[in-house]
Amino acid sequence: MCRLTINGKELHVADNSTILQAAASVGISIPTLCYLEGLTPMGACRVCLVEIEGAPTLSASCSTPVREGMVVQTNSKRVREARKTVVELLLSEHDGDCQLCERSDDCELRQLADELGIRSNRYEGAKPFSTVDNSSVALVRNNGKCIKCRRCVQVCSDIQHVGVLSAQYRGYHTTIGPAFTNTLDSVACVQCGQCAAVCPVGAIVETNHIEPVLAALDNPKTHVVVQTAPAIRAALGECFGLPPGTLVTGKMVSALRELGFDAVFDTDFTADLTIMEEGTELLTRLRNKFVLGQPGRLPQFTSCSPGWINYAEHYFPDTLDKISTCKSPQQMFGALAKTYYAQKAGIDPANMVVVSVMPCTAKKFEAARPEMRSSGFQDVDYVLTTRELGDLIKMGGIDFNALPEGTMDAPLGISTGAADIFANTGGVMEAALRTVHAVTTGRSLGTEDLHIAPLAGLEGIKTASVVLTGTVDAWSFLEGKEVKVAVAHGLGNAATLIDHIRSNPDEFQFVEIMTCPGGCIGGGGQPRFTTDEVRKARIAAIYKEDEGRELRQSHENPAVQALYKEFLGKPLGEKSHHLLHTDYAAKPRVNTP
Amino acid sequence: MAQVATTEQYSSAPPVHTLDLKDVIPVIDDIIERYRSTRGALIPVLQSAQNLLGHLPKDLLVHISNKLDIPYSEVAGVVTFYSFFTTTPRGVHTVRVCLGTACYVRGGKEVLEAISKELGIEVGQTTDDRQFSLEIGRCFGACGLAPVVMVDDTVHQRVKPSRIKNLLEPYRADQGEEAEHGDR
Ligand code: SF4
Ligand code: SF4
Ligand code: SF4
Ligand code: FES
Numbered sequence: 046m047c048r049l050t051i052n053g054k055e056l057h058v059a060d061n062s063t064i065l066q067a068a069a070s071v072g073i074s075i076p077t078l079c080y081l082e083g084l085t086p087m088g089a090c091r092v093c094l095v096e097i098e099g100a101p102t103l104s105a106s107c108s109t110p111v112r113e114g115m116v117v118q119t120n121s122k123r124v125r126e127a128r129k130t131v132v133e134l135l136l137s138e139h140d141g142d143c144q145l146c147e148r149s150d151d152c153e154l155r156q157l158a159d160e161l162g163i164r165s166n167r168y169e170g171a172k173p174f175s176t177v178d179n180s181s182v183a184l185v186r187n188n189g190k191c192i193k194c195r196r197c198v199q200v201c202s203d204i205q206h207v208g209v210l211s212a213q214y215r216g217y218h219t220t221i222g223p224a225f226t227n228t229l230d231s232v233a234c235v236q237c238g239q240c241a242a243v244c245p246v247g248a249i250v251e252t253n254h255i256e257p258v259l260a261a262l263d264n265p266k267t268h269v270v271v272q273t274a275p276a277i278r279a280a281l282g283e284c285f286g287l288p289p290g291t292l293v294t295g296k297m298v299s300a301l302r303e304l305g306f307d308a309v310f311d312t313d314f315t316a317d318l319t320i321m322e323e324g325t326e327l328l329t330r331l332r333n334k335f336v337l338g339q340p341g342r343l344p345q346f347t348s349c350s351p352g353w354i355n356y357a358e359h360y361f362p363d364t365l366d367k368i369s370t371c372k373s374p375q376q377m378f379g380a381l382a383k384t385y386y387a388q389k390a391g392i393d394p395a396n397m398v399v400v401s402v403m404p405c406t407a408k409k410f411e412a413a414r415p416e417m418r419s420s421g422f423q424d425v426d427y428v429l430t431t432r433e434l435g436d437l438i439k440m441g442g443i444d445f446n447a448l449p450e451g452t453m454d455a456p457l458g459i460s461t462g463a464a465d466i467f468a469n470t471g472g473v474m475e476a477a478l479r480t481v482h483a484v485t486t487g488r489s490l491g492t493e494d495l496h497i498a499p500l501a502g503l504e505g506i507k508t509a510s511v512v513l514t515g516t517v518d519a520w521s522f523l524e525g526k527e528v529k530v531a532v533a534h535g536l537g538n539a540a541t542l543i544d545h546i547r548s549n550p551d552e553f554q555f556v557e558i559m560t561c562p563g564g565c566i567g568g569g570g571q572p573r574f575t576t577d578e579v580r581k582a583r584i585a586a587i588y589k590e591d592e593g594r595e596l597r598q599s600h601e602n603p604a605v606q607a608l609y610k611e612f613l614g615k616p617l618g619e620k621s622h623h624l625l626h627t628d629y630a631a632k633p634r635v636n637t638p
Numbered sequence: 639m640a641q642v643a644t645t646e647q648y649s650s651a652p653p654v655h656t657l658d659l660k661d662v663i664p665v666i667d668d669i670i671e672r673y674r675s676t677r678g679a680l681i682p683v684l685q686s687a688q689n690l691l692g693h694l695p696k697d698l699l700v701h702i703s704n705k706l707d708i709p710y711s712e713v714a715g716v717v718t719f720y721s722f723f724t725t726t727p728r729g730v731h732t733v734r735v736c737l738g739t740a741c742y743v744r745g746g747k748e749v750l751e752a753i754s755k756e757l758g759i760e761v762g763q764t765t766d767d768r769q770f771s772l773e774i775g776r777c778f779g780a781c782g783l784a785p786v787v788m789v790d791d792t793v794h795q796r797v798k799p800s801r802i803k804n805l806l807e808p809y810r811a812d813q814g815e816e817a818e819h820g821d822r
Contacts, residue, residue: 208709214718224699224714225725232710635700635710 137170140189153245180228197240233359238406238569276468276565284435290582295450313460320599351411352560362631379424404568430570459604462591470534471500505538738777752799
């Protein structure tokens with residue numbers, strides 16, 4: 046332990062703390078623009094400056110470790126003036142217009158300028174040549190607003206191990222972006238949006254789908270269907286001032302009705318369906334291995350996270366044949382909405398618009414993939430992020446917190462608790478094992494609350510195993526077999542796990558990969574700012590939603606059962622193959638112009 | 639693609655007085671193998687590549703990025719950070735105009751302007767026919783003879799803006815041979 050004084054308060058903190066962490070522990074907040082929790086401080090922005098007694102210059106508190114007996118001032122005149130200078134200099138080069146900016150209500154630079162009381166600027170800087178790069182399907186980058194804090198660089202390289210953003214050129218000419226002045230589509234960006242989630246300003250944002258959604262809602266001839274991903278209900282409330290982890294499922298449904306959607310459905314429905322298809326696929330691959338002695342295609346990797354699919358296509362082509370061929374729940378939904386539901390409801394799919402609300406920016410990319418048109422139309426037309434739905438609700442003048450609790454429409458709104466947990470790391474695996482266990486043994490998983498404890502939590506890579514005993518006749522070849530599974534979230538962890546699997550190919554049978562840290566609840570389209578504390582709160586809410594349900598295993602979903610009976614036939618059947626499955630292709634890392 | 643106004647133009651014509659890219663790749667691969675295990679392999683590899691080719695073609699940067707498993711954006715970040723590296727092919731002849739103090743006060747700047755006008759390129763650029771690259775220098779140690787222009791290894795002294803055309807003439811493509819011996 047280390048004793049120090051901050052603003053006259055004496056405190057004791059762990060020896061390896063930074064001044065920033067020490068101050069936070071006693072409720073003294075120091076502004077930061079480049080610092081990111083859990084990563085090596087870069088010391089790039091200098092707004093976290095503090096005064097240390099005896100030191101000739103001010104120090105960046107994010108990267109300065111505490112020392113025994115240190116006396117620190119975080120709010121002296123000298124500190125305030127230095128911070129003000131730093132922010133004024135940033136503003137002098139900043140080419141933005143707050144009233145017109147996507148980030149006006151949560152921009153850290155705007156807030157900081159306000160907190161520092163900056164009402165005029167002593168510096169008249171030359172504005173950099175401002176460019177808007179909208180070459181990417183999911184993201185728009187605006188270099189004029191970039192303050193070069195490099196958070197995006199750190200997230201893209203250190204968390205996601207993608208590394209398509211880097212500082213280019215030097216000095217005043219420094220820009221943050223892909224190689225040289227290339228556009229984002231020239232490199233293998235996986236579209237995860239983690240850069241947009243951490244950017245303090247409006248320099249990286251999602252591609253706007255609010256306008257076309259409003260147009261569809263305003264058009265009386267279209268039937269507009271909406272699906273909401275499991276992770277939205279645990280985060281949307283944050284857009285309306287509710288604490289992270291507030292479940293707003295019912296209010297969300299009511300808001301969507303008020304906005305004029307003709308049917309309010311749930312991606313949970315196709316999450317349950319995914320378990321049926323993907324679980325059957327896994328059992329088939331296991332049968333091929335154990336009964337027919339065929340090698341390969343194991344471990345089976347999950348396929349619901351589109352950023353991971355992009356990552357595998359560009360960076361790990363040797364895993365492609367092992368990834369489940371199941372489309373993601375979003376795409377299964379789109380394909381079924383424009384076929385099964387359209388037939389049932391007597392609607393011409395040509396007049397139907399399918400909107401999804403996703404915690405994810407990569408879902409915008411996925412919806413636009415040429416493979417995703419098996420209904421004969423683009424299966425999912427528009428994808429709103431959680432943040433965009435929040436904006437849409439505000440535009441509609443809806444008092445969100447006063448809304449009644451609505452319920453989803455049938456049939457595509459009916460789901461089980463197993464679908465809810467698709468939202469968090471370990472959840473898809475747990476949901477799959479619940480059903481795989483029940484199908485092969487005729488009994489539910491015997492665990493407490495149906496959870497698989499080692500798969501919960503924010504550990505980067507998690508493993509678990511389930512031994513199948515008392516199997517029913519059809520699956521007796523699995524009798525006594527241990528099914529070993531692994532889970533990774535954040536693509537850096539995924540890369541580590543895949544490396545391990547390359548040298549231990551027989552260790553695991555099933556592997557869940559989610560692109561974003563924490564899983565979808567930590568997606569690139571979620572309300573800002575997602576810290577580990579926020580992730581934990583959202584995950585707790587999701588488990589609560591699951592535990593509160595009557596049905597908690599996907600195969601029990603009556604609407605999914607009816608779907609098979611009325612329309613699909615059986616899992617992995619002919620129709621499923623056509624509507625619910627896809628394939629993948631290796632792609633280059635750089636598209637040279 | 640490309641909604642950005644500043645997307646760099648990259649001419650795909652081969653470099654002139656240097657090796658062909660495909661001949662260089664095996665050599666580069668050898669160098670990569672040698673440095674692979676060391677931290678900071680990228681810079682020495684880039685240096686060797688530029689020494690061989692005179693510049694760093696972007697296709698080669700992509701190749702190096704893949705081989706070293708360092709993201710292309712990061713490779714480009716390093717290349718654009720150090721002014722030593724260039725992705726523009728060099729001309730057959732490098733014209734360096736001294737702007738050291740002595741040359742500057744005795745008309746070096748006017749000489750530079752005249753050369754720039756004559757060749758139609760700015761400092762750091764190469765003519766379209768890949769014949770000349772233009773650079774500035776800081777004192778060649780020939781201050782008594784200022785202003786000084788160096789073309790390749792040859793020093794031209796007391797250069798007058800009005801004489802630039804004549805000075806460059808022997809180096810033009812069709813005069814290749816003579817260019818080897820300038821007036822010393
Ligand atoms: S990025 Fe922030 S400061 Fe800049 S225009 Fe947008 S809201 Fe204003
Ligand atoms: S979307 Fe993801 S992969 Fe693409 S630049 Fe941002 S962080 Fe990197
Ligand atoms: S784009 Fe955003 S996160 Fe990246 S350096 Fe610029 S301001 Fe920082
Ligand atoms: S937050 Fe400390 S230097 Fe940026």
